[in-house]
Amino acid sequence: MGQTWFTAQANAAWNKRRTDKNITWNSWTTQTPSDDCGSLECLSAAVIQQVVPNFGSQPLANGTYKVINRNSGKSLEVASYGTANNSNIQQWGYVGIPSQKWTITATSGGYYSVKSVHSGKALDVAGVSTTDGANVNQWTYVSGNNQQWSFQAP
Numbered sequence: 168m169g170q171t172w173f174t175a176q177a178n179a180a181w182n183k184r185r186t187d188k189n190i191t192w193n194s195w196t197t198q199t200p201s202d203d204c205g206s207l208e209c210l211s212a213a214v215i216q217q218v219v220p221n222f223g224s225q226p227l228a229n230g231t232y233k234v235i236n237r238n239s240g241k242s243l244e245v246a247s248y249g250t251a252n253n254s255n256i257q258q259w260g261y262v263g264i265p266s267q268k269w270t271i272t273a274t275s276g277g278y279y280s281v282k283s284v285h286s287g288k289a290l291d292v293a294g295v296s297t298t299d300g301a302n303v304n305q306w307t308y309v310s311g312n313n314q315q316w317s318f319q320a321p
Contacts, residue, residue, distance in 0.1 A: 229270075229271060229272050229273060230270070230271060231268055231269065231270050231271075231284060232268070232269050232270075232271055233261055233263075233267060233268060233269070234269055234281075235261065236258055237321065239258055241258035241259055241260055241261070242258065242259055242260065242261035242267045243256060243257075243258060243267070243269065244256070244257055244258065244259040244266050244267045245266040245283050245285065245286060245288075245305055248264070248266045248285065249266075249286070249305070250285070250286040250288070252288065252304075252305070252306045252307055253293075253304050253305075253306065254286070254288075254304060254305050255302065255303075255304050256290060256303045256304055256305060264285075265283075265284045265285030266283060266284075266285045266286075268283075268284035268285070269281050269282065269283060269284065269290075270282045270283075270284055274310070274315050277317055278315035278316060278317050279315065279316050279317070279318065280308055280310075280314060280315060280316075281316055282308060283305055286305060288305035288306055288307055288308065289305060289306060289307070289308035289314045290303055290305065290314065290316065291303065291304055291305060291306035291311070291313055291314050292313040292314075295311065295312075295313045296313070
């Protein structure tokens with residue numbers, strides 16, 4: 168598999184670094200010299216370490232995530248720590264419990280399954296509804312279109 172977006176960006180920044188200040192890459196035993204090195208001159212080392220992908224234009228990596236609402240700052244959560252099909256999904260202040268963690272896995276066509284870490288069940292639009300205001304709950308994953316999601320920048 169090719170490089171991740173993050174690795175490609177870090178490598179691109181590394182290849183354009185200043186070489187006159189002895190800034191090192193993954194060599195924590197070689198100290199960057201402190202003589203004649205103003206903070207702005209050595210800033211590139213911090214920039215390389217702070218590259219953050221823009222998920223609006225790049226695929227989301229498979230993995231475990233917390234999902235935080237932009238408006239409320241609250242986390243997506245399975246209500247009452249439910250494990251059964253049809254358990255409701257709600258927002259709640261993030262405290263790091265498994266019912267607030269989600270495994271996101273690419274399916275096809277830029278879509279993803281989103282499964283609760285604690286129950287293994289997927290986010291599911293109830294009743295395969297396409298109407299505004301339809302409830303979202305969790306359900307055993309069956310690859311339905313109502314269980315596949317895309318992530319886009321607002």
